[in-house]
Amino acid sequence: MSGPRRLSIPRRVPVTARDEDGQPLSIDGREVDAVRESWLIEDRWWTERPLRRRYWEVVTTCGRNEIVFHDLVSGRWWRQR
Amino acid sequence: MESIVVCLQIPRFELTVAAGDRAELLGVPAVLAPEPGASQQVGEVSLAAEAFGIHAGMRLGEALSRCPRLMLVAPDPAGVADRWEGVLVALESIGAAVEAGRPGLACFEGRGLLRMYGGGPSRVLAAARGAVGIPARFGVAPSRFAAVAAASRARVRHPVLVAGGERRVREFLAPLSVSLLRLAAVEELRGLPGSLEQLGLLTLGELAALPIASVADRFGRAGELAHLLASGGDTPLRTRTPVEILREGLDLPEASSGAQLERALALLIDRVLARPERRGRTLRSVVLSALLVERGGTWRERLTFREALGDPVRMRLALTPRLARLPAPAASLRLSVDGFGPAAGEQRGLFDDPASERVARLREAIRQTRAAAGPDAALRILPVDPGSRFPERRAVLTPFEG
Known part of the structure; x- marks a missing residue:
């Protein structure tokens, strides 16, 4: 084991989102049916590598519960689980 | 045959490492x-x-x-210890049996190396210089203290060599200041130069010229030792046994303190105990070090266990209180093994109870699984920061210890 392995590491995911509020419309090709919750997390703003994430907990049309976030620093989308 | 002591001195070693x-x-x-x-x-x-x-x-x-x-x-005590360990290992790599003084000062016996490298001391010095790779001063003399004094007068490219018997060493030391006694790595000599200077004894020659009985009468054991050093004598080198380095570190994404730090320590203990290099040995002493946030330097603490331990729970009990001494939140934490004890040194009860038998079986099963499938075979989930807003910071996988 080369280093401690963290659980729930975010993985890149293709997401299409609405322009005006950034709400995800489809995740990995699956259409979003409902948004359950959305929240913003900011941390390490005092360092040179701040973290700013807009999280979305959604249900896709195939019934899957997904948590994705938009990295507001890099502009990329990630799946948290 | 008289001994040849080589002294290596790196001036301002700790300051240079801390300045980075x-x-x-x-x-x-x-x-x-x-x-x-x-x-x-x-x-x-x-x-x-x-x-x-x-x-x-x-x-x-x-x-x-x-x-x-x-x-x-x-x-930066942790950085200094690391760099200094690197220097000592480099010296040992040329075959030297090293006596480590304070960081920046080391001595080794050069007589055997002269045979190994042939020629005069210059070849040994060239080998040592090449291995260390840091500009250092070298002094060579028949005794440790004279070698240290020689190194303190040397320049990086110009070592000072004192050859000849005790008389020649006395002549070399005679005009030097008594303040050099501070460089002899003996705690009881620290305050002595000041007292000698107050009495008007400014050079080592003046000290050596006094009858030893008078010096011993006035300054006790410290005076006796100082007289011996000033007269060109010294105690034998106390060389160290080359050490095996076993360490585990963990970067802490958020500056950590308190409970998070305790969990990180538990993780490090598990990881150190799971290292195959340990070969079932218990741990006699460990070094806990941390990199502090905001360029606050490092923190380092060495702990010798009351008895050699292989039990993670008892190690946690001994080490966790030390975390309270951290002067600032840590950006990374590291645990290194400083000394090993005997394999499975803990005494068991006369009659094994079923619970300990089950634990022993489980340990054996884990050992066999690891032998077959590698160190990642048996893991457990350790909550590191369960309350973190970032899910990836909440838990890590750590080696399972039965």
């Missing part, structure tokens, strides 16, 4: 700040600070009043 990439600090009046919780005395000083009359061991307040623009460099 800020090399400009060595060109201005700068000192190593006192360690948190330690007495308020400055550590090593830069050349520019020496020009203000500041010296290592001076009270911080006095140093600042002598030079108000004095820069204080945060100490």
Whole structure:
């Protein structure tokens, strides 16, 4: 084991989102049916590598519960689980 | 055959390591700040600070009043220990049996190496210089103290060699200041040069000329030892056994303290105990170190267990209280094994109870699984920061210890 392995590491995911509020419309090709919750997390703003994430907990049309976030620093989308 | 002691001296070693990439600090009046919780005395000083009359061991307040623009460099004990260990290992790699003094000062017996490298001491010095890779001063003499004194008068490219018997060594030491006794790594000699100077004894020659009985009568054991050193004698080198380095580190994404740090420590203990290099041995002593946030330097603490341990729970109990001494939140934590004990040194009860038998079976099963499938075979989930808003920071996988 080369280093401690963290659980729930975010993985890149293709997401299409609405322009005006950034709400995800489809995740990995699956259409979003409902948004359950959305929240913003900011941390390490005092360092040179701040973290700013807009999280979305959604249900896709195939019934899957997904948590994705938009990295507001890099502009990329990630799946948290 | 008389012995040949080689002394390596790296001036301002601790200050240079603590300054790190800020090399400009060595060109201005700068000192190593006192360690948190330690007495308020400055550590090593830069050349520019020496020009203000500041010296290592001076009270911080006095140093600042002598030079108000004095820069204080945060100490880096963990970095110093690492770099110094690297220097000692480099010397050992050329075949030297090394006696490690304080960081920046080491001695080794050169007689055997002369045979190995052939020629004169210059070949041994060239080998040592090449292995160490850091500009260092070298002194060569028949005794440790004379070699240290020679190294303190040497330049990086010009070692000082004192050859000949005890008489020649006495002649070399005679004009040197008694303050050199501070360099002899003996705690009881620290305060002696000041007392000798007050009595008007300024050189080692003047000290050696006194009858040993008078010196011993006035200064006791310290005086006797100082007289021996000034007369060209010394005690034998106490060389160390080359050590095996086993360490585990963990970067802490958020500056950590309190419960998070305790969980990180538990993780490190599990990881150290799971290392195959341990080969079932217990741990006699460990070094816990941390990199502090905001360039706060490092923190380092060595702990020798009351008895050699292989039990993670007892190690946690012994080590966790030490975390409270951290002067600032940590950006990374590291645990290194300093000394091993015997394999499975813990005494068991006369009659094994079923629970301990089950544990023993489980341990054996884990050992066999690891042997077959590698160290990742048996893991458990350890909550590191369960309350974190970032899910990936909440838990890590750590080696399972039955």
